[in-house]
Amino acid sequence: MAVAVESRTYTPPDSRLDLVRRIESAPREHAEAILEAYDVLQRLHNTGALALVTGLLGAEDTVIDKVTDVVSSKQAVTALRIAMILGNVLTSIDADRVHAAVKEAETRTPSLWKLLRTACSKEVRRAAGLGLSLAQIFGASLLARKSSGRT
Numbered sequence: 001m002a003v004a005v006e007s008r009t010y011t012p013p014d015s016r017l018d019l020v021r022r023i024e025s026a027p028r029e030h031a032e033a034i035l036e037a038y039d040v041l042q043r044l045h046n047t048g049a050l051a052l053v054t055g056l057l058g059a060e061d062t063v064i065d066k067v068t069d070v071v072s073s074k075q076a077v078t079a080l081r082i083a084m085i086l087g088n089v090l091t092s093i094d095a096d097r098v099h100a101a102v103k104e105a106e107t108r109t110p111s112l113w114k115l116l117r118t119a120c121s122k123e124v125r126r127a128a129g130l131g132l133s134l135a136q137i138f139g140a141s142l143l144a145r146k147s148s149g150r151t
Helices: 015-024 028-047 049-058 060-071 074-091 095-107 112-119 122-148
Strands: none
Touching (some): 028 049, 049 060
């Protein structure tokens, strides 16, 4: 014979009560971390950082459009390309040699003959050529800006 099933009413759990229960049952070793998190949250609120984040989230489309415009601008692309080129050059420089050169410059003044020999070396001439080429590029850019009326 069939046994009657007890009827139950479903009540959705109260998420607030569930959170309070979970916090109260959290291990004691997490209490300090939770208190520090509350402190950080309060500091963010006091400084207005939370309001700033809330505003940014509320205006996300506008912010994303503005950031996209800035990042995709000709100036940003050029600056990124130049930074990558200079970054590649910087990674090839031996930091130990730079350190040794700085230390030598601090301890000893080179003779005029040594300065002349160094200035005539292939490496210095190459760097001087690069520096003069960059000066020429920047000068042409400044001249173009002046003639177009941009400041």
